[in-house]
Amino acid sequence: xxxxxxxxxxxxxxxxxxxxxxxxxxxxxxxxxxxxxxxxxxxxxxxxxxxxxxxxxxxxxxxxxxxxxxxxxxxxxxxxxxxxxxxxxxxxxxxxxxxxxxxxxxxxxxxxxxxxxxxxxxxxxxxxxxxxxxxxxxxxxxxxxxxxxxxxxxxxxxxxxxxxxxxxxxxxxxxxxxxxxxxxxxxxxxxxxxxxxxxxxxxxxxxxxxxxxxxxxxxxxxxxxxxxxxxxxxxxxxxxxxxxxxxxxxxxxxxxxxxxxxxxxxxxxxxxxxxxxxxxxxxxxxxxxxxxxxxxxxxxxxxxxxxxxxxxxxxxxxxxxxxxxxxxxxxxxxxxxxxxxxxxxxxxxxxxxxxxxxxxxxxxxxxxxxxxxxxxxxxxxxxxxxxxxxxxxxxxxxxxxxxxxxxxxxxxxxxxxxxxxxxxxxxxxxxxxxxxxxxxxxxxxxxxxxxxxxxxxxxxxxxxxxxxxxxx
Amino acid sequence: xxxxxxxxxxxxxxxxxxxxxxxxxxxxxxxxxxxxxxxxxxxxxxxxxxxxxxxxxxxxxxxxxxxxxxxxxxxxxxxxxxxxxxxxxxxxxxxxxxxxxxxxxxxxxxxxxxxxxxxxxxxxxxxxxxxxxxxxxxxxxxxxxxxxxxxxxxxxxxxxxxxxxxxxxxxxxxxxxxxxxxxxxxxxxxxxxxxxxxx
Numbered sequence: 001x002x003x004x005x006x007x008x009x010x011x012x013x014x015x016x017x018x019x020x021x022x023x024x025x026x027x028x029x030x031x032x033x034x035x036x037x038x039x040x041x042x043x044x045x046x047x048x049x050x051x052x053x054x055x056x057x058x059x060x061x062x063x064x065x066x067x068x069x070x071x072x073x074x075x076x077x078x079x080x081x082x083x084x085x086x087x088x089x090x091x092x093x094x095x096x097x098x099x100x101x102x103x104x105x106x107x108x109x110x111x112x113x114x115x116x117x118x119x120x121x122x123x124x125x126x127x128x129x130x131x132x133x134x135x136x137x138x139x140x141x142x143x144x145x146x147x148x149x150x151x152x153x154x155x156x157x158x159x160x161x162x163x164x165x166x167x168x169x170x171x172x173x174x175x176x177x178x179x180x181x182x183x184x185x186x187x188x189x190x191x192x193x194x195x196x197x198x199x200x201x202x203x204x205x206x207x208x209x210x211x212x213x214x215x216x217x218x219x220x221x222x223x224x225x226x227x228x229x230x231x232x233x234x235x236x237x238x239x240x241x242x243x244x245x246x247x248x249x250x251x252x253x254x255x256x257x258x259x260x261x262x263x264x265x266x267x268x269x270x271x272x273x274x275x276x277x278x279x280x281x282x283x284x285x286x287x288x289x290x291x292x293x294x295x296x297x298x299x300x301x302x303x304x305x306x307x308x309x310x311x312x313x314x315x316x317x318x319x320x321x322x323x324x325x326x327x328x329x330x331x332x333x334x335x336x337x338x339x340x341x342x343x344x345x346x347x348x349x350x351x352x353x354x355x356x357x358x359x360x361x362x363x364x365x366x367x368x369x370x371x372x373x374x375x376x377x378x379x380x381x382x383x384x385x386x387x388x389x390x391x392x393x394x395x396x397x398x399x400x401x402x403x404x405x406x407x408x409x410x411x412x413x414x415x416x417x418x419x420x421x422x423x424x425x426x427x428x429x430x431x432x433x434x435x436x437x438x439x440x441x442x443x444x445x446x447x448x449x450x451x452x453x454x455x456x457x458x459x460x461x462x463x464x465x466x467x468x469x470x471x472x
Numbered sequence: 473x474x475x476x477x478x479x480x481x482x483x484x485x486x487x488x489x490x491x492x493x494x495x496x497x498x499x500x501x502x503x504x505x506x507x508x509x510x511x512x513x514x515x516x517x518x519x520x521x522x523x524x525x526x527x528x529x530x531x532x533x534x535x536x537x538x539x540x541x542x543x544x545x546x547x548x549x550x551x552x553x554x555x556x557x558x559x560x561x562x563x564x565x566x567x568x569x570x571x572x573x574x575x576x577x578x579x580x581x582x583x584x585x586x587x588x589x590x591x592x593x594x595x596x597x598x599x600x601x602x603x604x605x606x607x608x609x610x611x612x613x614x615x616x617x618x619x620x621x622x623x624x625x626x627x628x629x630x631x632x633x634x635x636x637x638x639x640x641x642x643x644x645x646x647x648x649x650x651x652x653x654x655x656x657x658x659x660x661x662x663x664x665x666x667x668x669x670x671x
Contacts, residue, residue, distance in 0.1 A: 018658045023637050026655060028662050038555065040505035051649070066503060081503040088505050132554040132578060146578055148556035149507075150585035150648070158652045160659060164635065196490050197548040197574060230551060232577055296490050296551075317489050317546055317595075324488070414553075416499045423522070435494040435552060437517045 004271035007237050008168050008203045011143040011268065015126045017160055024162045030125040031142075032155050033111045034061040034098065036089040037416070038130030042153035043092040054159045056097040060120060061089060063103055064110045066416040069379050069406035073418070074103055082417070096156075109382020109408045112136040112350035116220065117384050119249025123238035123265040128155055133350050133432065135226040139219035140246070141238035141268045143203070146227065166232045167201055167277040170270070172208035175285035180466030182360070183218035184352060184430070184449035186210070187225040188290040188300050190282070196298040199231030202278065205270060206236050210284030216245040217356040224351045225432050228297040237269045291337050291462050292434045292447040294325035299434075301337060303452065303464045309333040328436055329444050330424065337462050340446075344427040345376040345403075345457040346439070347450055349413035352430035353381030357450040358389050361430075362397040364454035367471030370402035371460030377419060378403050379411040403457065415439045428456040473587045475645030479568050480614045481541030484531050485602035489546030493579065496550070496558040510557050511564030532565075536610040544571040544602050547595070550579025559586045569615050571622075573598050584638050585648060589617060591632045600628070617643055 005013070018026040032055075039061070046053065053059065066082040068074050077083040093100040101107040101114060108114070112133055115121040121137045127144035128134060130152040137144035151161060171190060177183075204226055211219070219236050226234030243262050246252050253261040288302035299322075301308065307326070310333060313319035326333060331340065347353075347361050358380060370376050378398045380386040386408055389395055395405045412419040413431035421427055421443025430453050434445040448456065455465045501513035518530050526533045532540065543562070549572040550558060559582040562570070569589045583590045593601075604624065605611045614623050617639060622630045641648065652659075 017662045018655050026652060026658065028659070028666075037502050041507045041556075044505070044507075049649070079503070085503050085505055130554060130556075132552065146554040148554050148559070148578060148582035148585065150556060151581060154649050154652065157649050158659060159663075160652060162648060162652060196551055197576070200548070200574065200577060227552075230548065230576055296492070320487065321489055321546075414494075414499050416502065433492075433494065433552060435492045437498050438494050441498070441517055441522065 004273040006168050006270045006274045006276060007141060007205055007235055007268055008143065009274070011124055011126065011141070012165065014124065024164045026160045027126060027163050029128050029155050029159055029161060030058060031115070031120055031127040032059040033115055033127070033129035033134070034059060034089075034152070035065055035111050035129070035131065036063050036085045037065040038149050039092065039152055040085060040088045041149050042130070042156055043096070045153040046156055051157045053096040053098065053156045058159065059098045059156070060101065061093050061098050062101040062108055062111055062114055063089060064108075065410045065414065067103060067409045068417050069409050069411050069419055071407055074407050106383050109384065110350045110353060110410055112220070112224065113353060113381035113385060116140065116216070117249065117382060119246055119252035122246065122252065122261075123242060123268050128161060132227045133224050135231065135234050136220050136224040136350055138223040138226070138233050138235040139216060140242055141235060141265065143233055143235065145233045166203045169199065169202040169204045169231070169278040169280065170276045171204055171206050171280045171282065173206070173210035173282045173284040174208050175210055175283060176213060177210050177284050177287050180451070180468070181287045181289055182449040182451060183214050183221045185287055185290045186284070187222045188292065188297065188447060189287060191225065191229045191297050192290070192300045194229040196228065196296050197230040199226065199229035202231050203233045203235060204231045205276070206234060207270070208284070211236060212239065215356060216241060217354045220354070221351055225297065228432060238265045289449065289452050289465055291452065293329065293331060293337060294322065295328055295434055295436050297432065297434060297447060299325055300447070303337060303462055305337060307331055307333050307335045307337060330426075338464065339461065340426070341461045342374055342428050342456055343425040344421060345374060345453050346379070346412040346427055346429040346431060347377070347453050348379030348381065348411055349431040350381065350410070351432040352450050353379060353385065355385050355388050357430065358385070358394050359392070361450040361454035362394040363470060364451050364465065364468055365401040365403065365458060366397050368401055368458045370457050374457055374460050376403035376457045377406060377412060379406045380408045382408050401458070412439050421445075428453045428462065473585070473645045473647060476568060476587055476589050476642050477618055478614065478616050479541065479589070480612055481568065482536055482539050482610045483542045483544055483601060483605040483613050484537045484540035485605040486531065486543065486545045487602060490548045490551055491545050492552035493550055493555050493558040494552055497555065497561045502555060502557050507560055508564065510561035514561040514565045539566070541566050542569045542571065542613050542615070543567050544598060544605060547573040549575050550583070551576040554578045554582070556582040556586070559583045559588055563588055571598060571601060584642065587642065587645065589615065589642060591615070591622070591634065593622075593630060593632060597630055
């Protein structure tokens with residue numbers, strides 16, 4: 001009998017093109033996703049070296065990072081440098097035969113939202129993109145990770161990446177997550193425990209009852225933020241939830257090939273007896289809604305808690321980091337996070353810009369009005385998400401509450417487009433990073449789940465959504 | 473890629489852990505379609521006031537630190553976004569070597585692909601070097617990639633570990649795509665096997 005293997009090892013082994021002692025492994029890539037910001041220099045590099053795109057049929061592009069989210073501006077971009085970057089992607093795709101899901105095509109959206117919704121993302125695939133949140137696709141049992149532009153060029157030219165094999169970690173979450181908590185709270189809690197570098201060098205497999213009970217969109221949120229604890233990738237073994245999500249999507253195998261694919265995918269589980277370099281067990285039943293207070297995603301607390309004191313720091317270096325974060329965020333240790341008031345709310349991003357996220361936010365906001373003085377932006381993750389949300393009337397709920405309903409894109413998650421915070425504005429955001437200046441210079445970001453963000457929009461401050469008075 | 477064998481240069485210290493790529497180069501400066509022109513935006517929000525004036529309290533705006541080519545920083549340097557613009561900006565500013573207790577994975581790869589040598593050293597050594605950077609003006613280090621040592625004029629002599637393959641590439645300034653294309657036959661064979669198993 002062959003040696004028991006982890007899910008990660010199975011996917012890794014199936015893609016080894018070349019492995020030699022003392023050299024990184026050459027790993028074949030099944031799906032390469034491309035966007036406007038990290039690709040122009042890669043295409044230019046290919047041109048200068050007279051190299052071709054090896055597999056345009058395994059490469060797909062979209063426009064997401066810098067496009068405006070207002071209906072008028074998305075087709076007529078005022079920022080000339082951003083417009084040139086988008087025009088360059090169009091030109092590059094046309095010249096190389098790479099399919100482009102362009103603005104207005106009905107399939108445009110954040111790269112990590114459209115990959116899954118089109119069925120391009122599939123169990124067992126190796127997936128890369130010039131974006132760190134490529135880890136999202138691991139929710140399907142794919143091995144997916146972010147790469148830099150030189151590596152984008154490398155994949156375009158060779159369809160391979162050169163990689164040292166990462167170590168493996170399993171995080172098992174037992175029990176059922178309590179009502180009012182979400183997979184966003186779960187992953188923020190995991191990052192808080194591991195720290196922003198606790199996963200560095202690892203591929204994390206998420207397992208256990210609480211993970212099995214998550215929907216595909218919830219699983220994507222968890223894998224998406226794996227990079228925030230430094231992990232190379234996050235993975236979840238595919239199961240019936242995965243197959244139900246994928247069936248019938250445009251790029252999945254059709255008819256008899258579907259059944260064969262599912263049979264193959266069912267083998268993508270960690271074998272009994274397989275070992276990990278690191279194992280962590282968490283009790284899912286104790287989870288609370290989480291809010292970040294600082295300037296990295298590991299600086300967070302339960303919504304019921306107070307902002308930590310610097311005397312709790314593990315060493316001088318962490319104390320300095322906490323002091324700098326408190327100062328940047330304009331907060332004082334010991335303050336209840338529920339007493340912190342807000343100027344802005346952002347609901348969207350590759351972390352939480354999918355239909356279920358918008359449903360969760362709408363459920364909280366229905367029948368309520370946005371708190372006076374709070375500016376609320378709801379940005380669907382893709383054109384398909386936007387259509388589906390409008391079919392359900394979610395847009396009306398948001399608009400009636402006083403929120404802005406926008407066009408799809410990365411938007412205020414990183415503020416490359418006009419959606420940014422003004423200095424010192426405080427924002428509850430469903431995105432993935434609360435770094436200094438991430439959403440705008442001197443802007444103050446608190447990461448939360450869509451439900452918590454929606455509740456904050458109504459109350460004007462953080463509130464424990466577990467006690468929310470829903471209106472129908 | 474420019475090879476790096478030995479490097480001697482001025483050290484500047486950033487006393488921070490988790491310096492993320494949003495800090496190294498903020499997003500509003502990622503819109504260029506070239507690999508060049510990013511050095512001016514390095515650590516932009518720390519280096520300049522909102523009105524564009526230099527911030528005097530930032531180390532790289534001070535005296536000889538403007539000429540620094542070796543950066544020493546806290547753990548988990550380069551975390552966050554995969555933007556290679558961070559490595560481009562550091563290189564264009566003049567940095568050839570980054571020293572820290574640890575680095576984020578994607579940044580480490582991006583640095584290696586741009587001839588930027590990243591070296592992990594124990595926290596205590598990092599603090600010692602960072603301290604020297606501030607007390608000896610200017611403080612210089614000699615980094616020898618061939619022999620994997622770091623030395624100064626005050627008796628510091630540390631050896632460091634580096635991935636042998638990355639060391640080889642940096643020493644000779646080798647292009648990774650060229651190296652991979654030497655294995656074209658392996659790639660083609662893999663593709664044929666894939667096709668056969670699907671047929």
